[in-house]
Every structure is written in C-alpha cells, then in structure tokens.
C-alpha cells in the first residue's frame with residue numbers, strides 16, 4: 291500500500307532544518323503542498339529570520355513541489371493564526387499539522403533560571419497548542435485532520451539537565467491524549483513521534499559513531515505514517531536509527547487496600563508488590579481508570 295499526500299496541505303513548524311526539513315521534503319515528494327514554518331533562531335531560540343524556511347521552500351520547488359515559507363514564531367498565537375490563514379488562502383485547506391519547532395536550554399534544575407524553564411515550555415508545549423488551535427476549527431469543518439506532536443524520550447523517561455524540555459515534552463503526550471478524544475468525531479487523528487536524530491539540537495550530545503546511525507531521514511517514515519490518511523490516533527511512536535517502536539502508558543493491577551487499612555504504612559508495606567512490572571493494563575481513558583478502581587472497591591465491599 292503506497293501512502294500518498296496528493297491533494298493534501300501540510301504545515302510543518304520548525305521546518306527550516308533538521309527533522310522538520312526532512313518531513314517537509316518527503317511530504318512534498320509525495321504530493322502534499324507544504325507550508326514550511328521556521329522562526330529561524332539559534333538553538334536556544336534567540337534571533338529569528340525566515341531565511342531557513344525560504345531555503346527549504348526553494349528545495350521543494352526545485353524538486354517540482356509546491357510550498358510556502360512562513361517565518362512565524364510558534365509562541366505567538368496571532369502569528370500561528372496568520373500562518374493558518376495564509377495556508378488556507380494559498381492552498382485552500384489544512385490537512386496535516388506537524389508540531390516540530392523546538393529549542394533547548396539545558397542546565398541542571400539548580401542552575402536553570404525560570405526564564406529558561408518558561409522559554410522552553412513556551413516553544414514546545416504552548417507553541418504546539420498555539421499552532422494546533424490555529425488549525426483546529428478548519429480541520430473540524432473539513433471533517434479531516436492529522437496532527438502530530440513531537441515528544442521526546444527526555445519527557446517520558448527523563449534526561450539529566452532537561453527539566454524544562456522534559457516537562458514540555460511529557461505535556462505534549464497529555465495534549466495528544468485529550469485532543470484525540472475531542473477530534474475523534476471530526477475525523478481528526480492526533481499522534482506523537484519521539485525522534486532520535488542527529489541534528490543541530492543533538493550534534494554535540496553524542497559521539498560521531500552514534501550520530502552516523504541517526505540521520506533525520508530515519509524518523510520520516512514514522513512521522514509520515516502518523517499523519518497519513520490511514521493513520522491510527524493517540525499513538526506515540528519512538529523512531530530513529532531504523533527502529534520504530536510504540537510507546538504505551540500502562541498501569542498495573544495495583545493492590546487493593548481494604549477499608550480500615552488505608553494508611554501510608556499499608557502502602558509502604560505493599561510497595562514491593564505495587565512496584566512490580568506485572569499484569570499491565572493499557573487504560574483507554576481517565577474514566578476507565580476510575581471505573582476500574584471503583585468496581586474493585588464495590589466487589590470488595592460485596593465480599594465482606
């Protein structure tokens with residue numbers, strides 16, 4: 291089954307380089323009209339120019355595709371609204387949004403200023419919410435949309451020195467989970483990719499030999515599958531170096547503390563059992579969890 295983007299319009303934020311550029315080029319190769327957004331700042335988010343976005347548009351045009359450059363800053367909602375309006379005016383619709391723009395300001399939490407914490411959350415989490423909000427109504431009206439969040443292993447597993455980044459990237463999994471439910475009725479699928487790639491973001495974090503396995507092109511298949519017509523929804527894929535894996539959030543059966551024994555001491559005593567990686571359940575939504583624990587309490591009450 292070949293995946294085509296013919297007739298589709300895609301917006302990729304932060305597509306002036308790295309992963310975003312790779313997504314934009316492949317989307318265009320497969321027929322999408324692409325809005326290449328990039329604020330064009332330094333790795334820490336300072337500065338800005340639309341030159342990076344324009345260069346990628348030129349590459350797309352050189353390969354025979356159609357694209358539009360946008361120098362908007364994802365942290366500014368009005369600029370994201372303007373981007374969405376330009377996409378609609380130029381190409382008529384918006385089918386795909388890849389929230390990819392990102393910056394880093396790594397430091398231990400002890401040394402990190404709150405300005406650096408806020409700036410990173412602002413670009414990754416609020417920026418993704420801004421861009422998504424700007425296209426959401428159009429996607430609802432169309433009855434079709436594919437939104438991709440870019441999370442990170444730093445958010446779901448942790449990484450020393452990235453409190454700001456990890457918090458923002460975990461937040462994007464939460465945003466995906468909720469928008470999945472709200473978009474369902476309107477044909478909007480919301481997914482996440484957790485990439486590992488050699489880009490300017492990671493170029494000084496890993497050894498040469500490791501970086502050689504991590505071409506951004508290796509992440510493109512997962513990202514394009516997750517934004518395709520046949521994409522699942524609320525699916526998070528880890529992708530890099532040729533491996534694609536699904537990330538799941540699971541809970542175990544837990545222990546049931548009988549009434550009269552619901553104390554911190556009882557939790558401490560049960561912790562050995564509680565912490566075991568056994569009998570995991572992938573819960574479908576927040577209410578499912580509530581129903582499960584209340585049903586267990588009901589059963590326990592009936593049994594006495």
Ligand SMILES: NC(=O)c1ccc[n+]([C@@H]2O[C@H](COP(=O)([O-])OP(=O)(O)OC[C@H]3O[C@@H](n4cnc5c(N)ncnc54)[C@H](O)[C@@H]3O)[C@@H](O)[C@H]2O)c1
Nearest residue numbers: 304308309329330331363364390391392442486487489491
């Ligand atoms: N490279 C990796 O291994 C890796 C791992 C996990 C997650 N990610 C995520 O993938 C995404 C792409 O990162 P990359 O590795 O290609 O890095 P990159 O620095 O090459 O790309 C990020 C792009 O976002 C743009 N950008 C930054 N702030 C912006 C803003 N406010 N508005 C619009 N554009 C802005 C930058 O100009 C840059 O071109 C990021 O969200 C990053 O956190 C990357």
